[in-house]
Amino acid sequence: MAAAFPDTPVTLVTQLAKSGIDRNRLWSTFFDLYHEPIEMAVCNAFRRVGWHNVPAEVLEDTVAEVVVSLLRAPMIYDPAKGKFRNYLYQLANWRVKDRLKISCREQERRVPLESVAEPEDPTEPSAQLVAREEEAFRASMLAALLEEVRLSVAPKTYLMFEMAYLKKMPPVDVARFFNVKRNVVDNAVYRIIEKLRTLAAQSPYRQELQTD
Amino acid sequence: MKTIWEELFGSRHGTGPLTPRATRELADAVTRVETLQQTAGHQRILGLIQRKLQEPPAGEGGALSGEESKPAPGWDSPSQPASEKK
Numbered sequence: 001m002a003a004a005f006p007d008t009p010v011t012l013v014t015q016l017a018k019s020g021i022d023r024n025r026l027w028s029t030f031f032d033l034y035h036e037p038i039e040m041a042v043c044n045a046f047r048r049v050g051w052h053n054v055p056a057e058v059l060e061d062t063v064a065e066v067v068v069s070l071l072r073a074p075m076i077y078d079p080a081k082g083k084f085r086n087y088l089y090q091l092a093n094w095r096v097k098d099r100l101k102i103s104c105r106e107q108e109r110r111v112p113l114e115s116v117a118e119p120e121d122p123t124e125p126s127a128q129l130v131a132r133e134e135e136a137f138r139a140s141m142l143a144a145l146l147e148e149v150r151l152s153v154a155p156k157t158y159l160m161f162e163m164a165y166l167k168k169m170p171p172v173d174v175a176r177f178f179n180v181k182r183n184v185v186d187n188a189v190y191r192i193i194e195k196l197r198t199l200a201a202q203s204p205y206r207q208e209l210q211t212d
Numbered sequence: 213m214k215t216i217w218e219e220l221f222g223s224r225h226g227t228g229p230l231t232p233r234a235t236r237e238l239a240d241a242v243t244r245v246e247t248l249q250q251t252a253g254h255q256r257i258l259g260l261i262q263r264k265l266q267e268p269p270a271g272e273g274g275a276l277s278g279e280e281s282k283p284a285p286g287w288d289s290p291s292q293p294a295s296e297k298k
Contacts, residue, residue, distance in 0.1 A: 028261075031257070031258060031261065032245070032249050035245075035249070035257070036244070056253070060253060060257050060260060064260035064261045064264055067257075068261055068265060071261075071265065139241040139245055140245060142216065142242065143242050143244075145220075165235065166235075166239045167239075168239075193228075193230060197219075197227070200221055
């Protein structure tokens with residue numbers, strides 16, 4: 001097991017690799033950030049082939065297969081050829097089809113008819129599924145952006161930002177906690193926001209968010 | 213009031229502090245991702261991935277694959293099914 005992690009346009013993974021963090025930490029961080037969009041892509045791929053109410057163990061196993069496929073990809077993903085999320089969705093479709101074949105062939109794991117017959121929510125249009133997929137992907141991208149920023153600043157700076165900005169603690173309390181002046185906290189927040197803007201302005205991130 | 217998307221990615225994205233709405237959306241996104249990481253399902257899948265990575269790669273010994281599995285046009289296949297690798 002020595003495949004390289006795919007080079008995604010969301011460069012967090014690349015940066016993690018360069019920082020010398022071990023491989024287990026690398027892929028698990030990726031999964032920590034992109035769990036929901038991967039799971040949603042798999043879930044929706046099952047729905048599109050008519051399998052609703054997929055048992056949790058089947059869903060989880062297929063999600064794991066998607067991540068393993070990514071890790072074992074013989075060819076590196078090329079951002080110039082398309083969006084990473086489309087690549088991910090395609091991969092989810094393939095693994096779902098693999099899973100369906102397994103379920104049909106194995107007697108004891110045959111797809112229960114009742115789970116196929118009735119959609120979980122028959123009124124949910126496919127456009128809504130796509131919207132939910134995109135929403136999850138965007139949340140993951142934001143978290144990945146912040147993770148990248150976090151790795152580029154001193155831990156204390158990021159913690160000040162997190163407490164004062166994300167957790168809404170009064171900046172004076174944060175300053176007291178770190179035993180610094182209030183303007184140090186304000187500066188930390190300003191620096192992180194600026195870094196966030198700079199990073200977001202990079203084309204790979206923009207490309208991911210453009211609509212098809 | 214600008215959203216986080218307009219603030220960071222819009223054609224006329226802002227400068228300086230984020231709007232309160234954008235700040236809230238940013239915090240919500242981070243919370244959403246962090247919350248999922250705490251679930252038992254997340255840990256189970258991490259364990260599954262770990263286990264699968266220690267197994268020999270599927271596809272060499274008659275692994276099953278989707279009949280319609282094709283690489284997207286113009287892309288390098290991330291994991292072309294075994295049946296199509298012959």
